Amino acid sequence: MMYKSYDEMLEELEREMRRVSDDILLQMFRVSSMSGEVWAPKVDLYETNDAIVVKVCVAGLEPDQMELTLSGDNRFLTLRGMRAEHDDDKAERIRYHQLEVYYGPFERIVALPADVPVNREELSATYKDGFLKVTLPKLRRSGARKIEIEN
Numbered sequence: 001m002m003y004k005s006y007d008e009m010l011e012e013l014e015r016e017m018r019r020v021s022d023d024i025l026l027q028m029f030r031v032s033s034m035s036g037e038v039w040a041p042k043v044d045l046y047e048t049n050d051a052i053v054v055k056v057c058v059a060g061l062e063p064d065q066m067e068l069t070l071s072g073d074n075r076f077l078t079l080r081g082m083r084a085e086h087d088d089d090k091a092e093r094i095r096y097h098q099l100e101v102y103y104g105p106f107e108r109i110v111a112l113p114a115d116v117p118v119n120r121e122e123l124s125a126t127y128k129d130g131f132l133k134v135t136l137p138k139l140r141r142s143g144a145r146k147i148e149i150e151n
Contacts, residue, residue: 018045021111039102041079043110052118052136054110058083059130060101066132068125074118077110077134112136 003009044055054077058066066081085103112118118136125134 018111018113039104039106040108041106043108045110045112047113047116051138052112052116054112054134054136056108056132056134057130058106058127058132061130063127063132066127068132068134070120070123070136074120074136075112075114077112077136079106079108079110079132081106 003012042057044053046053046055056079058079058081061081061083065083066079069078070076071078082105083103117139119139120136122137123135125132127133
């Protein structure tokens with residue numbers, strides 16, 4: 001792949017390293033339960049001019065079935081919960097031909113960009129159409145300030 005600039009190459013490398021580190025973190029924090037392995041919902045992580053945004057695909061869940069935490073150092077966002085299988089037609093099932101929807105406990109740990117400080121006091125989370133959107137506003141840095149020198 002040809003890159004237009006060194007910065008573009010570094011950005012691509014950083015994206016790939018973040019993806020790999022997320023996969024490694026997920027493997028480290030997997031736990032067994034009575035219903036099997038913990039599954040991890042898919043995540044988009046992107047930056048706007050004002051915020052870091054994490055968008056998580058959690059179709060079939062209600063907000064009260066999820067727990068969202070931000071680590072003390074603002075580096076990791078953790079989403080945990082449980083998606084229960086609706087058993088209303090389970091007795092009628094005789095054989096599965098395709099089984100792709102995960103049920104049971106889930107956990108996703110998202111490593112946030114280390115170089116973008118966020119304001120933990122103003123973060124917000126909304127749930128709509130099967131997606132959880134977490135907005136972490138960037139910490140505003142003030143510009144230069146003239147300081148008066150007193151006698």
